[in-house]
Amino acid sequence: MIRYCVNCDAERNLREERRRQSLVVKGDRIEFAAPVLVCEDCGETVAEPGYDDAVLQTAYDLYRERHGLLTSSKIVELRQRYAFSQRALCRLLGWGEVTIQRYEKGVIQDRAHDEVLRSLRDPRRVLELLDGDSDKLTPSERERYRERAQAILEQERSAWLLREVEGVLRYRVPDLYNGFRDFDLDRFIAVVLWFATYVERLSKTKLAKLLWLADFKNFRDHGVSITGATYARLPFGPMPDQFQLLLGLAVEAGAIMLVEESFGEYIGEVVQSLKSADDAAFEEGELAALEFVLTKFGQYSAKELSELSHKEDAWRNRAQGELISYDEAKGMRILDLSSLPNSSQQGRGHDKEE
Numbered sequence: 054m055i056r057y058c059v060n061c062d063a064e065r066n067l068r069e070e071r072r073r074q075s076l077v078v079k080g081d082r083i084e085f086a087a088p089v090l091v092c093e094d095c096g097e098t099v100a101e102p103g104y105d106d107a108v109l110q111t112a113y114d115l116y117r118e119r120h121g122l123l124t125s126s127k128i129v130e131l132r133q134r135y136a137f138s139q140r141a142l143c144r145l146l147g148w149g150e151v152t153i154q155r156y157e158k159g160v161i162q163d164r165a166h167d168e169v170l171r172s173l174r175d176p177r178r179v180l181e182l183l184d185g186d187s188d189k190l191t192p193s194e195r196e197r198y199r200e201r202a203q204a205i206l207e208q209e210r211s212a213w214l215l216r217e218v219e220g221v222l223r224y225r226v227p228d229l230y231n232g233f234r235d236f237d238l239d240r241f242i243a244v245v246l247w248f249a250t251y252v253e254r255l256s257k258t259k260l261a262k263l264l265w266l267a268d269f270k271n272f273r274d275h276g277v278s279i280t281g282a283t284y285a286r287l288p289f290g291p292m293p294d295q296f297q298l299l300l301g302l303a304v305e306a307g308a309i310m311l312v313e314e315s316f317g318e319y320i321g322e323v324v325q326s327l328k329s330a331d332d333a334a335f336e337e338g339e340l341a342a343l344e345f346v347l348t349k350f351g352q353y354s355a356k357e358l359s360e361l362s363h364k365e366d367a368w369r370n371r372a373q374g375e376l377i378s379y380d381e382a383k384g385m386r387i388l389d390l391s392s393l394p395n396s397s398q399q400g401r402g403h404d405k406e407e
């Protein structure tokens with residue numbers, strides 16, 4: 054490329070080179086490497102609008118990353134997710150017509166605007182804005198954007214639902230009722246899937262007890278639960294708080310399905326896995342706790358497990374519906390290796406279809 058070099062005061066051949074840059078952005082010194090044009094004769098950098106803009110944009114984005122603000126490409130991505138034009142998005146947010154354009158080109162947004170932009174990740178927020186808008190957009194624009202946001206919401210429905218419920222179920226403070234772990238929906242679903250994979254004809258009530266045993270076994274051995282679930286005393290034994298809801302979420306997440314089956318006199322639901330259990334989701338000690346519970350109790354019926362649980366102080370010393378402290382784990386005879394005969398020869402790798 055031939056350009057005028059100020060230093061040589063002549064037309065010179067230029068080449069591209071990566072050079073260290075150091076710029077001050079809003080009082081912060083930002084250092085980085087970026088491509089620049091260099092005169093082949095004198096070695097000085099030569100200004101060129103395209104290159105200068107790219108250097109500035111890189112510096113602004115590094116500043117944004119350092120301060121936890123959305124980068125310009127993230128802003129573009131967010132806008133394109135809903136197929137908004139720059140101007141339409143400005144009007145919807147009640148901002149100046151060129152605000153978004155400037156942010157996308159590099160101008161750094163303030164924190165208040167950053168938070169507004171971030172909130173748009175949630176399609177429900179976008180729908181709210183579109184519904185609230187009276188004359189900022191034309192009816193046809195509004196309709197088009199609405200359809201798009203609605204389609205995204207449908208697509209991501211499970212993820213939003215799961216995140217929402219998890220947020221509500223978290224205790225925020227690890228204590229003796231969640232086994233010193235914040236409730237973790239992904240882990241809960243992973244354990245449900247694990248038992249659904251390895252236990253035949255797994256009824257919901259049986260699963261509730263296996264979850265309890267696994268969480269309390271892990272707490273007893275390692276001082277922390279696997280899932281962070283909270284358990285309450287119910288008539289047929291301990292059960293995770295919000296168990297029906299949590300199972301519904303495991304279904305929503307595509308991990309399991311609930312199938313009606315007859316258990317002699319009555320019809321009950323059986324938990325079936327829709328994919329393979331993932332051992333990598335667990336630490337070694339957790340896997341050992343799961344194996345222990347599977348080997349020892351995998352073949353017990355829900356009724357047998359219910360009767361066993363009724364002998365435990367963890368269940369007996371509580372009123373109906375009362376939460377069970379993980380502190381009880383150390384006194385649980387059901388978790389002692391020698392106290393019970395193994396229920397089965399069943400272990401991992403046992404073929405469900407046999």
Ligand SMILES: [Zn+2]
Pocket residue numbers: 058059060061062065092093094095096097
């Ligand atoms: Zn030169």
